[in-house]
Amino acid sequence: PSHILEAGKQVLYVLEKAGYTAYFVGGYVRDTLLGRPVHDLDIATSARPDEVVALFARTIPTGLAHGTVTVLQDGVPLEVTTFRTEAGYADHRRPDEVRFVSDIAEDLARRDFTINAMALDLRGDVVDPFGGRQDLHDRIVRAVGKADERFAEDALRMLRCLRFASQLGFSIDPYTYEAIRRHAQDIHYVAVERISSEWNKALDGPYPERIVTGILHTGLASAMPGFCQLFEDKYDLTDKEQKQICAVNGVVPRWAYLFLICNRETEVERILRALRCEKKVIRACQQITNIARKLHNSHTAGERMRWILEHGFEALYEAASLYAIIYENETTAKEIERLYESMRIKVLQDLAVNGAELQTEMNRKGGPWIRDLLLTLALEVNEERIENERQALLLRARMILNEDT
Ligand code: ATP
Ligand code: MG
Incomplete structure (x- = not known):
């Protein structure tokens, strides 16, 4: 929405005015260039976290160690992250260390896919060292740098790759795709919540069949909890199923x-x-x-x-x-x-008696019998066997209960 963009521009302006460089980055740039609706806005800057904190009236120290400060600008929370590189991914998920740098190109190099590795400044100039615009045009998801290394660093990226391809209806660069097949087993390093969240985003999109065939064909499905049981006997989707x-x-x-x-x-x-x-x-x-x-x-x-x-x-x-x-x-x-x-009775509340009344009138302890009885009465009214009238319903209820005992 436009007020988010306005707030974002204001933040870039303040950072530039103070002598730093600052850009919109990530999904915002990708979606803007695609003309897709934008839901969040990430900002990257050469300013160090403490410098960001000093520049703005209201900030939240979201992840200072990783360089992220949330700036509240005109009531809009915006994540401002210092340009950084990452190193050492011992757990195949998160970097062991981050180092702040002053060049946006170094920051973009740590990002996952070319279409996510672009930066946009206040003047509308795009920084695009990896050919992200070309890949957007060709509708391709391609790893930044060597795909094998990128997936070895962070196994979640494999699923993100399939998710973006599925959400956007893009194809996957063949080298990137083969690297996913080689590293599929590493997906077990990723927390189940992260898996679910990527999967749900893709399943909710316009090409849900792609995330399904994607995890089946790459071998990710057989390495992910839940999915390995679901797809135990299923190796592919037929054209009809797609x-x-x-x-x-x-x-x-x-x-x-x-x-x-x-x-x-x-x-x-x-x-x-x-x-x-x-x-x-x-x-x-x-x-x-x-x-x-x-x-x-x-x-x-x-x-x-x-x-x-x-x-x-x-x-x-x-x-x-x-x-x-x-x-x-x-x-x-x-x-x-x-x-x-x-x-005539579309919901049980349409009946002329309710559960509480039944319980008192029948003088019994509460229990599942109440709902069963309401259901039976509702069906009988709908089949026009009795009137939806309090006395008639209570009479019938007594009969039913006596029949049962
Ligand atoms: P969306 O928010 O629409 O799901 P996004 O691309 O904005 O997509 P985010 O998870 O919000 O995704 O991440 C913002 C940016 O951070 C990405 O565009 C990418 O540049 C970078 N990024 C996010 N996750 C990773 C990752 N696991 N590895 C490398 N870069 C990442
Ligand atoms: Mg995002």
């Missing part, structure tokens, strides 16, 4: 799609937990895979109605849309929509 996963909307339904085509719907929880996914996401994914599977098996209209009441129309519709894509059957989703429109 089209299908693009047609599915949203990260969670795309996850669900993968669980279904890999026949791993019973392992959603185990696998997503291994990837430290949020509980909410795990639940949603389980729900949509389970319903899509149920829709595929034979069932009655009454059961459909029950599922709508149990899980909510949204969840059912989402599952039906996924089902429509996997099983190439669009009628189910339409039928569910029509069924929902015809339902």
Whole structure:
């Protein structure tokens, strides 16, 4: 958004005015040159962290040792990092030491890909020592320098490479690609949270099939927790599957799609937990895979109605849309929509009695029976077997409970 850019320009201006050099760097430059929407802004400068702190009224010492200070400019937090080189990556993830330098070109050389290794100054001049603009034009992700060394330094870069190719729809430079295949096993050095975050960004993009085929073909999938179980018997996506996963909307339904085509719907929880996914996401994914599977098996209209009441129309519709894509059957989703429109009780709250009332009137301890009973009553109202009227519902509830005991 423009206020972020304005704040960023102000920061560059203040730094330049004080005699330092300063640039926009990284994703901001790449996305601006591509004409893509920009979400964050990174600034690099020749000023040392303490000099940055001294120049601005409000700063946060985010990562002083690595040269990063967050400047609050007009209420916008901006990361300002001193030009630096990095050395010694004993853990295959982070540099053991960073050294501050005064030349932007040295800073750009430590960055991962040519398209991420450009700098832009206040006058709109681009510093581009590695041919990033050409690669943007040719739509190629290419490692800066020797790909083998770059992936040996930091194994996360392999997944970032596939992520950028997937997000942007770019191809991968063949040397870079071969280096990923050679270093795939090193991915185990990377924290699972970082793996998940790159994967989710790619899966959410316009070319989700590329991250899937990318990790399968390079051997990354078999070296990553969770993914090795998910793709145990799956080595590739068919052309049809590649089209299908693009047609599915949203990260969670795309996850669900993968669980279904890999026949791993019973392992959603185990696998997503291994990837430290949020509980909410795990639940949603389980729900949509389970319903899509149920829709595929034979069932009655009454059961459909029950599922709508149990899980909510949204969840059912989402599952039906996924089902429509996997099983190439669009009628189910339409039928569910029509069924929902015809339902007098669309959610349990539409009933003329609620759970608390049932519990008091029936004079029983709380428990799962309450929800079961509400569901049964709602179905009977929808099937026009009883009226949605308090006394009638309570009477019927008593009968049902007596039948049960
Ligand atoms: P986006 O924010 O859209 O996901 P980005 O390119 O801005 O993409 P960030 O993770 O925000 O990615 O990193 C900012 C910049 O820092 C990158 O453009 C790149 O120049 C550099 N960078 C980030 N991670 C690495 C890494 N693992 N190795 C080398 N350089 C990196
Ligand atoms: Mg960024």
